[in-house]
Amino acid sequence: MNKVETAIRETAARLLGEGRVALVLGYEAGSVPFRTVPAFVERAADAERLVWGPFCTNNLAVYLPKLRGAGRVAIVAKGCDARSTVGLIQEHQIPREQVVIVGVHCSGMVDVDRLLPDGSLAGVAIAAEADGRLTVESGDGRRTVAVGDLLQARCRVCEYNTPPVADEIVGDAVPPMPEAAGAFAVVADLARLSAAERQAFWRAQVERCLRCYACREACPACYCRTCFVDKAAPRWLSKASTTDDNWMFHAVRAFHLAGRCVECGECERVCPMDIPVSKLNRMLDREIRERFGYVAGLDPEAVPPLGTFRPEDQDPGGHGG
Amino acid sequence: MRQDDLGAVILKKTDLASWVRGLLGSYRVVAPVREGDAPLRYRPLAVAEAMVLDGRRPLRAPKEHFIPQVEPLLAFRGSGKALTVQPAATGESGTVILGVRPCDARALGRLDDVFLGRKDTDTLYEGRRKATRLVGLACATPSWGCFCTSVGGSPAGTEGLDLLLTDLGDRYHVSLLSDAGRALMADTACEPSTESDAAAAQAQHAAAIDRMRVLFEAEAIGEKVEWDAPVWMRHARRCLACGACSFLCPTCHCFDIQDEVTADGGLRFRCWDTCQFGEFTRMAAGHNPRPSQVERLRQRVSHKFKYLVEEFGRMGCTGCGRCVEACPVNIDIRSVLTEIEGGER
Numbered sequence: 001m002n003k004v005e006t007a008i009r010e011t012a013a014r015l016l017g018e019g020r021v022a023l024v025l026g027y028e029a030g031s032v033p034f035r036t037v038p039a040f041v042e043r044a045a046d047a048e049r050l051v052w053g054p055f056c057t058n059n060l061a062v063y064l065p066k067l068r069g070a071g072r073v074a075i076v077a078k079g080c081d082a083r084s085t086v087g088l089i090q091e092h093q094i095p096r097e098q099v100v101i102v103g104v105h106c107s108g109m110v111d112v113d114r115l116l117p118d119g120s121l122a123g124v125a126i127a128a129e130a131d132g133r134l135t136v137e138s139g140d141g142r143r144t145v146a147v148g149d150l151l152q153a154r155c156r157v158c159e160y161n162t163p164p165v166a167d168e169i170v171g172d173a174v175p176p177m178p179e180a181a182g183a184f185a186v187v188a189d190l191a192r193l194s195a196a197e198r199q200a201f202w203r204a205q206v207e208r209c210l211r212c213y214a215c216r217e218a219c220p221a222c223y224c225r226t227c228f229v230d231k232a233a234p235r236w237l238s239k240a241s242t243t244d245d246n247w248m249f250h251a252v253r254a255f256h257l258a259g260r261c262v263e264c265g266e267c268e269r270v271c272p273m274d275i276p277v278s279k280l281n282r283m284l285d286r287e288i289r290e291r292f293g294y295v296a297g298l299d300p301e302a303v304p305p306l307g308t309f310r311p312e313d314q315d316p317g318g319h320g321g
Numbered sequence: 322m323r324q325d326d327l328g329a330v331i332l333k334k335t336d337l338a339s340w341v342r343g344l345l346g347s348y349r350v351v352a353p354v355r356e357g358d359a360p361l362r363y364r365p366l367a368v369a370e371a372m373v374l375d376g377r378r379p380l381r382a383p384k385e386h387f388i389p390q391v392e393p394l395l396a397f398r399g400s401g402k403a404l405t406v407q408p409a410a411t412g413e414s415g416t417v418i419l420g421v422r423p424c425d426a427r428a429l430g431r432l433d434d435v436f437l438g439r440k441d442t443d444t445l446y447e448g449r450r451k452a453t454r455l456v457g458l459a460c461a462t463p464s465w466g467c468f469c470t471s472v473g474g475s476p477a478g479t480e481g482l483d484l485l486l487t488d489l490g491d492r493y494h495v496s497l498l499s500d501a502g503r504a505l506m507a508d509t510a511c512e513p514s515t516e517s518d519a520a521a522a523q524a525q526h527a528a529a530i531d532r533m534r535v536l537f538e539a540e541a542i543g544e545k546v547e548w549d550a551p552v553w554m555r556h557a558r559r560c561l562a563c564g565a566c567s568f569l570c571p572t573c574h575c576f577d578i579q580d581e582v583t584a585d586g587g588l589r590f591r592c593w594d595t596c597q598f599g600e601f602t603r604m605a606a607g608h609n610p611r612p613s614q615v616e617r618l619r620q621r622v623s624h625k626f627k628y629l630v631e632e633f634g635r636m637g638c639t640g641c642g643r644c645v646e647a648c649p650v651n652i653d654i655r656s657v658l659t660e661i662e663g664g665e666r
Contacts, residue, residue, distance in 0.1 A: 031645075031653035032465060038559045038650055058650060062561065116465075124465070139532065208359055210381075210390070213598075214563035218649045230600050239579050239592050240391040270649035272380060272565045274360050 002128065004104060005052040007170035008076055011102055013047035015074050021100055022071030025063055027056040033126040034112050038063065050076070053128050054147045057109040059264045061085045061220035065093045074100040080264035082163035083297025084220035087260055091307075093223055096300055103166025105174040107132065107147065108155030115150055148178075154265030154278065157183045164298045183263070187282045202280070206246040208273045211239075215267035215277050216253060221260045228252065254280040259288040259305045262297040327497035330511035331518055334491055340509040341369035344417050348454075351386055352419040353379045363418065374420050375488070377464055382425045382571035382641065383418050387432060387449050390568075391592045394445075394578070398586035411444060413452035417505065420458045423478035423485075424469045424641040428571030429455070430481050434633040435574055454501050457482040461525060463533050466642025468655050471536040474639050477526035487522040494522035536655055537662040539636060543627040545661050548619070552660050557614040559650045560597075566644035566652075567595035567621065572637040575601075596620045622657055 012024040028039035028049045036055050040063075041047055060075050061084035067073050073094075075085060082101050088094050115136070116124070124138040132147050155161075156179045163169065179185075190198060213229075216222045229237045229249055238245045261281040268278040288294055291314050292305040305313075332340060344350050345366065352372040354364040361379040363386060366372055396407045433450065436443035460467070460476035469476060479485050483502030487494040494514055497503045567573040577594040581587055594601055597618075602611045611617050625637040638654070645653050 030651040031656045032651075035651040037652075040558055063559075204357065205359075208362065210564070210568045210593075212564035212568045212595075214561070214565045214647075214649055217561035217563040230598075232600065232603075235579075238581060239577060239594075240581075240590055241592065242391065266649070270563070270565070272569055272643075272647040274358075274380075 002052060002130070004171040005050070008052050008102065008104065009047045009050050011168060011170055012041055012050055012074065012076075013044040015100060015102075016041070016047065017044040020072065021074040023067065024050070024074045024076070024102075025060045025067075026050040026076035027052065027058070027060075030055070033124060034110070034115060052076075052104065054108070054110045054134070054150075055112075057152070057269065059084055059218070059220055059266045061088060062218060062266075064088050064099065064220070065223040068094060068098075072098050072100065074102050077101050077103050077163055077166065078106040079103075079158060079160035079163045080106075080262055081220075082165055083160060083262035084264060086165050086297045086300050087221055087262060087304075088223070089300040090302065090304060091260075100168070101163065101166045103163030103169040105163075105169070105171045106155075106158075106161045107174050108151040108158065108161070108177060110134075110147060110150045111152040115145070152265065152269065153186070154263065154268065157186060158263075159183050160262075160298075165300065184282065184286050187279050187286065190279060190283060191286065202250070203243050203247055205275050206250050207243045209241060209246040209250070209275060210273055211241045211246065211249065212272065214270040214272060215275075218266040218270040219257070220264070220266075221257055221262075222253070250275075250277065250280060254284055257281050258284040259292070259294060259307075260296055261285055327499070327503055329494060329496045329514035329519060329522075330506055331514050332486075332493045332495050332506075332509070332511055334493065336510050337374075337493070338369040340506075341366070341372060341419070343508055344419075344505065345369065347415065349414050349416045350419060351383065351416060363420075366419075372419060374458060374486075378422045378425075378460065378641070378643075379420075380643070380647075381569060382428065382643070383421055384425070384428065384432070384571045386416070386418065386453070387429065387446055388436075388574060388576070388593075391590055392445065394589045394591055396586065396588050409445065411448045413448045416449070416453040417456060418453060419456045420486075421455045421482065422460055422641070423457055423476060423480070423482070424467075424474055424639040425571045426455050426457055426481035427469075427474055427478060427639040428641070431572040431629070431633075431635065431637050431639065432574055434629070434635070438633060454483045454505060455481060456502070456505065457485040459485060459487040459522075459526060459529070461488060461529055463529060464642055464646065466645030466653075467533060467640060468536060468642055468645075469640035470530060470533045471655070472539045472636065472638050472640040475526070476529040476533070477522075487525055489518065489521050489525070492518075494518050496522075537658050539626070539638075539658065540630075542658055542662055543630040543636070545664065546623050546627040550661075552657060553615045553619040553622075555660075556652050556657055557618040560614040560618055560652055561649055562597055562599065562614055562617070563649065564595040564597050565647040565649065566654075567597055568593060569643040569647050571639060571641055571643075572625070577601075596624070618652075622654070622661075626658070626661075 015021045024041040026039045027036040029051055030037045034055055038058055038060055059081050061081050082103055089096050127135045134145050136143050158177045159180045161177050237248055265278045271277055294305045350366040351363050352366045353361045354371050355361055355373050362381055363383045393409045398405050436446040463476055479498050483499045485496040575594050576591040578591045580589050603609045629637040
């Protein structure tokens, strides 16, 4: 067991034991050694189920709006989870006093496809070593790999691997992610394209969209009680998954997330069709930062740019620009 | 067994492209193709060289070629007495699907139960099924979510296939499983399969089976599925209510029918739908008999392992493992079934 895991368990047991929270959202062992699952811990004695490691990939903030009414909730939060939580507080989806953010310093999560590209992970055993390495044992032998070499793309460019807002923080400080300064380099190629070329790029990508809505459901900021695509009367979007309709879904969702997305990248991780969904959000985030100087998910008191109106705001897309 | 009756041949990999070119002359050929940076997908083949037979099983099953995600049923024009209705065209051209995994071929038998096994047959589905030959590819390396051997299948299973290819390095061992399959090989340069070829294929099949553990006795699970059991709540609590599991599943087949009306006519189509969406059972007046993910998860598991068994005598799962690998929150159907079997409720 690692130090951070011990600290998370102790913190959870204390918060539950003292009656400060009714529930702790964290991670517990998954069905395979390279997955964890969201855990809902309600008794101090169950805090020992909680785990921490390079497979704690889910953004747990997605559950917070669903837990309104469950009493005060503690959330084990990486930088991305904490920023999403801040967004939910700003948007009144959960009252600040109803959530205890247990921040965890994060060094990035493993991309399972990079761990074993052919998917032949049946029967694999994985042990995390203290020095940021993993021992992977399978029918094909035993090897040691560095977590840093297997990180998910979104984690390599993460700018806030230290939670910017937390009520408590566990573990030792960690260095910034090596590619954090290049957070927008991943969309540099897209940004250089003309609008028509970008349109062509996205149409080619969303052609294969299944409209399973995993991106939407995994997104903590997508909490609308009825998404516009699910409205039956009137039906805003056809249920036929044509390229036009798929693109409409993704474009509207992206606009709705402008200035709200914290680039946790869950949408892209969960996409079963490997559509680079988060690049759409990153493109819009780039605009928001340039035009409004605003970074989402850092300050529970701040008002997001699209949640307010200021006469001095630029108006590049409207009549003034 | 028919496999023994019809025998096997050897197709050298250097002859693979010319064999496929031959097929392209007579059939519409569908095969795993990589388009740009997109994942492998079964697509109509333009040139033989585009086919990718090695690597992981494609993310989407070939199901979409039998029940397309969106399928027009009829078009209408005008209104009142001037209304004209044009049914969707049937009449499929002969198709061969290459590189079908044994789990996916077996899954088509489950779709047959639903679309052909009741009083009324689904003519659109029937047309495609009858017009299509299936060329299988034995799985040498099961993926991490695979569990075909736990639901009565095998990485080298032959159910529903016309041919089964086994990759022997520089050549394929081709089991001839039907007369139609034999016809597909008729015009190509094949060698007879020797005893050592057959032994090599069998050894590979055995090795793949060995890599997979039988996890539960799936046939008996239907009787243990209970309506009010904590197992549903335990897993449903973290379910995000997306449709990834259903839409990747080779046996999930539920659909919605929609009319889209324009100024002078319209289109009636059906499209994939899933019991995991809240909208799926929402009534016109707003009532929803499956109000939460607890009821929806119970429905999906019960449908596959209880209701279909009661109706057709076999379950609606062939262990392809796509739902296991795609679930954003690692709801692993293998764990759900193991818990049900163990009486863990």
